[in-house]
Amino acid sequence: MTRSPNTAPVNVEDFAAHAAADTLRSVRVNCEKKVDVRLRSMADGQIDFAALRQQVADARTLVLARLDHYLEEAEQSLQANGVHVHWAFDAAQACEIVVSICREAGASSVIKGKSMVSEEIELNHALQTAGFDPIETDLGEFVAQLDGDRPSHIVTPIIHKNRTDVARIFARHGVCEYTEDPAELTAAARAWLRPRLREARVGITGANFVVAESGRIVTLSNEGNVRMCANAPDVHIAITGIEKVLARDEDLAAVLKLLPRSASGLHAGVYMHFLSGPRTADDSDGPREMHLVFLDNGRSRLLGTRYHDMLRCIRCAACINVCPVFRSVSGHAYDSVYPGPMGSVLSPLLGSDAARRHYGWLARASSLCGACEEVCPAMIPIQRMLISLRVEEKGVVMRAPGTPPLLAWSLLASMPRLWQFMLAAGRRVGWGVVRWVPVPAIRRWRRGRDLPAWPRQSFRDAFRQRSRAEGDRQ
C-alpha cells in the first residue's frame, strides 16, 4: 500500500522517541488549532451534530449494504454522462490504467489535485518510472513533494512542518527568496504552479463521492486546485475507492454540512464541485476526455466483516486531530498513508497480506480513550474495531519489543486466593519488589506510567469496618 512493508511491525513509540522536537511540537499545536475550529463550527447553533451524523451513517450504511448494486448504477450513470469507467483490483493495476491513459494523451507533465488514493497506490512513483512528471498542486503536497517528504495527515499534508521548514524548502528549490511569511510563501507557490496548471495535458484528482443516481463526481477543496486540475487540461482522471458511493444527490445534504466542519471548521468547502462529464458541444472549456478509476485494493475484503463500517469513512480527519496518540507521535510514526485512528484500522486491512503483518500492531497504538468515536461524523465504532484487531493479531503479529509478559498477570488474575495473597503482600511491602525485577520489558512499561499508591487496608476490610461502625452507631 505504501512504504514497502517489511516484516518488522510499525512501532510508533520508537518513532516518537527519535523524532525532532520541532516536528512533534508542530503536530501538537496544529492539531489543537484544528480541534478548536471544528468545535466552534459544530457548536454555532446552526446544526444538530447528533442528528446529522446519524444521517451520514444511515446514508453510507444503505449504500454499503448493496454496494454491488450501487456501483453498477454509478457506472451506468457515469457512462451516460460521457465518463470512461475503469476498475482496478489493486494498486499496480490502478497505476497501469492511469499511465496508459497518460500515454494515449501524449502527456509529459501531469498535474495532481490532492488524492489520498493516489498516495495509497504510489501513483507518483509509477508516473515517474513511466517517464511522466507528476506535479502536486495542493500547497501542502507541493511542499512535501519538493522536499522528498510524504504527507503525514490526510487533510493537512504538512501538519508536521512549520514556516521555517517551508521557507528553507522554497529557497533551496528556487521557488522564492527566503521568507517565513505564510502569505508570501503561498503566493510564491501560486506563481510557480500557475504556468504548469495551464500547460498540463492531463489532470488527476481524487473524488470525495460518486452519486450513483446522477453519475456526478463530487470534490471538495479550499484552494481551487482540484477545479483547475479537473477543468484546465484536455484529459481528467479521477481515482477513488469503491466505497465512496452515495445513492442520490439529496443524500449529500448531511455529508456536505458535516465534512467541511469536521475537516476545517468551515460551513462549506470553498469549492464544492459536482462534475458530470467532459466538455459537451455547448461548452467552451473543460476536458475533452474524462475517466473515473474505481479502486478495490482490499476494500471488498472489509465488506460483511466486523470492519464493514470502517468503509463509511468520509476522510475528514477529525479522529486524527483529536487523537492523543497521534498528537504525541505525529503522522509519519504510522508509516502509512492513513495515520491516526482511522489509519490504525485501514492500514492493516487494505493492500496486500504483507500490510497486515506490518501494520497489525497499530491497533495497540491507542489508549482506547474513545475521542475518535465522539467526533466521527459517520459514527464509526473505531474502538470496537481496534479491540477486534488486537484480538485477531495476537497470534499473527510478533509482539513489539517492550510489551511486558502478561502471562504472570493472567495466572494471578485467574486464581483468587493467590490474587488476595499478592495484594496483602503488596500492602506490606509496597512496590519495592517490582522495582527490582530485572525484566527489561517491565522497566520499559513503567517508564511512562506512575504506579498507584498502596492503600493501608484492602477495600473489603475497610468496608467491613465502616459497616460495623455504622451498625454500632445505630
Place this chain on the structure above:
Amino acid sequence: MSSSAEREAILGRVRDALTHGRRNGMLPAEEKNSAAPYSAEAARVVSATSLPAELAALLTQRIEALGDRVVNCSSLDHAWQIVRQEAREAGHCTGYLEPALAAMLGVKNGEAAWPGGLVVTAATRDVLFDCSFSVTQAACGIAETGSLVFVHGPGRPRLGNIAPPVHYAVLMASDLLPDVVDALQCLAATPAGRQVVWITGSSRTADIEGVLVRGAHGPRSLTVLLVAG
C-alpha cells in the same frame, strides 16, 4: 485499460462478501426495495428563515465572515458600473464578462469599458488565465452557508470563476435559497452534462501552520454583486 474481467472480479468479490456477511449475521437480511430510513429534509437547519430580506442578510453575514464582500446593487447596470469603476481604480487591463450578462448589458466583445481596459466576452482557457478579473452570474445562492451556485454550459465557461485572480459574482436577490437541502434539489433537477460548482468565499489555504492565507489557486477576492428585485 481495465477489461470486463477486472470489473467482474471486483463486483463478484463485493457480492460474495455481502452475501457472506448476511449469512453470518454481520449484516441485516437484504430488503429488495429498501427505502432510505431518513429524509434529506431532516438535514435542514431548523431555524432557517425563508424571508428574502433575511436570506440576503444571512448570506451577507456569512460571506463577510469569510473576509469577502457583498455589494448591494439596485440593478444589473448599477452592478456593471461598480465593476468598471473598481477596474479603473485597480488599473486592470482585461476583464472577462459572461456572454449572457454582456447581452443583457449591451456590451460588446473587445469594448473599452473603462479607461485603459478591455472587456472580453469570448472565452478560451488562455483568455481566462490571462485576464485580470471575471464577472459571472450565479444561478442561485445558499444563505445558510454563504455559497453561490454556478451552473456551467453555453456561455458559462468552467474556468470563468476559478482562473482569474479577482471574481465578481452577480446574484439576483430573488434567487436566494435558504438551505443546502434546497440547493441539492436544484442540483438533482440540473441536466446531466452541466457542471455545477458551489463557491463559498475566495480561495484559501491554511496548510502552513494553520495560518489562513487567501488566494491559493483560485481568486484571491470574491465580490458578490447582490442585485435587488
